[in-house]
Amino acid sequence: MCGIVGYIGQLDAKEVLLKGLEKLEYRGYDSxxxxxxxxxxxxxxxxxxxxxxLRQVVDSSVVASTGIGHTRWATHGVPNYVxxxxxxxxxxxxxxxxxxxIENYHLLQEEYLPHVEMQSDTDTEVIVQLVEHFSNEGMATxxxxxxxxxxxxGSYAIGLLDTQTDDTIFVAKKNSPLLVGxxxxxxxxxxxxxxxxxxxxxxxxxxxxxxxxAKADSIQIKKLDGTKVxxxxxxxxxxxxxxxxxxxxxxxxxxxxxQPAVVRRITQQYEDAAGNVTISEDIATAIKEADRLYxxxxxxxxxxxxxxxQYFEKIAKIPVEVHISSEFGYNMxxxxxxxxxxxxxxxxxxxxxxxxxxxxxxxGYKALTITNVPGSTLSREANYTLPLYAGxxxxxxxxxxxxxxITVLAITAYAVAEATDFDLKKELSIAANAIQTVIDxxxxxxxxxxxxxxxxxxxxxxxxxxxxxxxxxxxLKLKEISYIQAEGFAxxxxxxxxxxxxxxxxxxxxxxxxxxxxxxxxxxxxxxxxRGANPCIISMExxxxxxxxxxxxxxxxxxxxxxxxxxxxxxxxxxxLYRGCDVDKPRNLAKSVTVx
Ligand code: AGP
Numbered sequence: 001m002c003g004i005v006g007y008i009g010q011l012d013a014k015e016v017l018l019k020g021l022e023k024l025e026y027r028g029y030d031s032x033x034x035x036x037x038x039x040x041x042x043x044x045x046x047x048x049x050x051x052x053x054l055r056q057v058v059d060s061s062v063v064a065s066t067g068i069g070h071t072r073w074a075t076h077g078v079p080n081y082v083x084x085x086x087x088x089x090x091x092x093x094x095x096x097x098x099x100x101x102i103e104n105y106h107l108l109q110e111e112y113l114p115h116v117e118m119q120s121d122t123d124t125e126v127i128v129q130l131v132e133h134f135s136n137e138g139m140a141t142x143x144x145x146x147x148x149x150x151x152x153x154g155s156y157a158i159g160l161l162d163t164q165t166d167d168t169i170f171v172a173k174k175n176s177p178l179l180v181g182x183x184x185x186x187x188x189x190x191x192x193x194x195x196x197x198x199x200x201x202x203x204x205x206x207x208x209x210x211x212x213x214a215k216a217d218s219i220q221i222k223k224l225d226g227t228k229v230x231x232x233x234x235x236x237x238x239x240x241x242x243x244x245x246x247x248x249x250x251x252x253x254x255x256x257x258x259q260p261a262v263v264r265r266i267t268q269q270y271e272d273a274a275g276n277v278t279i280s281e282d283i284a285t286a287i288k289e290a291d292r293l294y295x296x297x298x299x300x301x302x303x304x305x306x307x308x309x310q311y312f313e314k315i316a317k318i319p320v321e322v323h324i325s326s327e328f329g330y331n332m333x334x335x336x337x338x339x340x341x342x343x344x345x346x347x348x349x350x351x352x353x354x355x356x357x358x359x360x361x362x363x364g365y366k367a368l369t370i371t372n373v374p375g376s377t378l379s380r381e382a383n384y385t386l387p388l389y390a391g392x393x394x395x396x397x398x399x400x401x402x403x404x405x406i407t408v409l410a411i412t413a414y415a416v417a418e419a420t421d422f423d424l425k426k427e428l429s430i431a432a433n434a435i436q437t438v439i440d441x442x443x444x445x446x447x448x449x450x451x452x453x454x455x456x457x458x459x460x461x462x463x464x465x466x467x468x469x470x471x472x473x474x475x476l477k478l479k480e481i482s483y484i485q486a487e488g489f490a491x492x493x494x495x496x497x498x499x500x501x502x503x504x505x506x507x508x509x510x511x512x513x514x515x516x517x518x519x520x521x522x523x524x525x526x527x528x529x530x531r532g533a534n535p536c537i538i539s540m541e542x543x544x545x546x547x548x549x550x551x552x553x554x555x556x557x558x559x560x561x562x563x564x565x566x567x568x569x570x571x572x573x574x575x576x577l578y579r580g581c582d583v584d585k586p587r588n589l590a591k592s593v594t595v596x
Pocket of ligand 1: 396592
């Protein structure tokens with residue numbers, strides 16, 4: 001979703017900002033812009049489309065060492081030049097970049113700005129016009145900024161320039177991620193440490209409703225009431241090579257390839273001194289004390305949660321409910337007496353999940369966040385965090401994070417189980433090898449995809465039990481990157497309506513990795529084949545049959561999703577390639593969905 005960068009120092013700000021924005025491209029955006037400030041004033045460059053398009057319109061003769069930049073994922077107003085950030089106040093004294101959504105912007109506009117002619121359709125413009133309005137009424141810039149912020153309802157991460165305040169970036173944050181990066185004679189701001197890792201690895205977290213007065217040689221953090229806040233920087237433990245594509249054509253392919261290593265790394269990270277997989281005592285106690293776990297997540301993380309429920313119920317005998325975060329907060333079910341909430345989120349920034357976290361905390365309940373980004377909002381605000389150790393995931397389509405989520409969920413359930421009848425560490429090692437086998441056969445999936453999906457307009461994924469949940473993930477993966485309409489179904493449910501959609505040649509990808517239902521799913525395949533479907537059966541060793549498209553090596557049945565999901569990831573990847581889609585940056589999507 002939208003990304004912010006800012007730089008104040010000695011270097012050419014334009015280049016630092018553009019490079020920073022390029023590092024935020026993975027978040028998803030449809031327009032971009034920068035504003036730089038020098039003795040002549042503030043120069044704004046913006047463009048619909050990619051950073052490469054923005055580079056074309058930036059005037060290289062402008063020299064400036066202070067600036068702010070933005071990638072916009074449209075919420076209020078279509079993606080076009082006018083709605084792209086930065087936005088300026090009427091007199092062009094103030095220039096702003098903003099992430100988030102201002103819920104009361106219409107009311108504020110009516111109350112304070114009835115005579116101001118708005119240039120854009122955005123909620124953001126109201127913020128910058130309000131700062132100008134209050135400064136015209138006699139407030140100093142910092143006061144006008146703080147007063148404006150106190151009126152805003154919703155979420156914001158903001159960088160603001162003022163032509164009349166030398167070499168300063170005014171910064172603020174509420175419910176939207178923003179960090180301040182600290183350097184020698186320069187400082188930066190960024191939605192994500194990755195954006196500025198090439199200039200510093202020292203970052204300061206900002207809390208909600210804090211502002212920052214950033215200059216080249218100083219950082220002042222204050223609360224909205226003006227009280228000063230002291231906070232030391234931390235070192236971002238990110239390796240720049242982790243966020244480079246290297247020789248891979250796409251991040252998604254690189255990240256799929258990393259999956260066996262991710263499973264092995266997680267197993268090592270969660271090993272105790274005796275070599276057993278485990279989790280920290282306080283988290284284990286919190287889980288054991290709960291009478292029910294409520295898993296809250298969105299998208300792929302929700303699909304991982306569905307698998308997690310099976311682990312907690314089958315391995316640890318703890319009852320679990322899994323909920324879509326955007327629904328849960330507004331339609332809360334009757335809760336058990338002593339629940340523990342488990343938030344699963346790759347980014348740790350998903351606004352839909354965060355609104356639930358805020359609500360359940362107000363209700364006095366405890367939360368555990370399972371995330372790839374310790375230090376993210378969901379991690380900071382929960383009582384406990386279990387990291388995924390997957391390394392940065394850049395492709396919008398989540399692959400290695402899903403595999404990491406399932407692995408951590410399995411370890412967690414195993415760690416709190418009173419008794420277990422299998423060796424999880426050994427089985428995870430076998431699963432990692434099985435994932436590698438699938439990856440080593442990627443050309444077969446390329447050929448399969450050409451045969452099944454190159455020209456189709458829709459596709460179905462079916463499975464039963466664990467395979468059903470992976471089918472849902474397969475369908476999400478395929479539709480988000482190839483734009484083929486796809487659905488994941490419980491095999492037995494098709495005949496209750498959906499089978500009406502099966503026509504000659506409709507691709508049906510069936511997963512058959514669960515012995516107890518393997519024959520049933522094959523029966524469901526026969527039903528769709530009888531109506532013209534083009535079947536593609538992915539089976540597991542020990543239950544394969546002639547004609548299956550691919551057979552994954554045998555893994556412990558509960559861990560089958562770790563390997564079977566890689567088959568549907570590869571199918572989706574090649575389908576997107578055949579269709580000429582932008583694999584890593586699919587249309588309309590954002591990596592980190594920071595608005596509700
Ligand atoms: C995954 O491929 C999707 N891009 C999306 O569904 C994602 O999983 C969802 O937005 C949740 O994100 P989170 O894990 O960062 O909370």
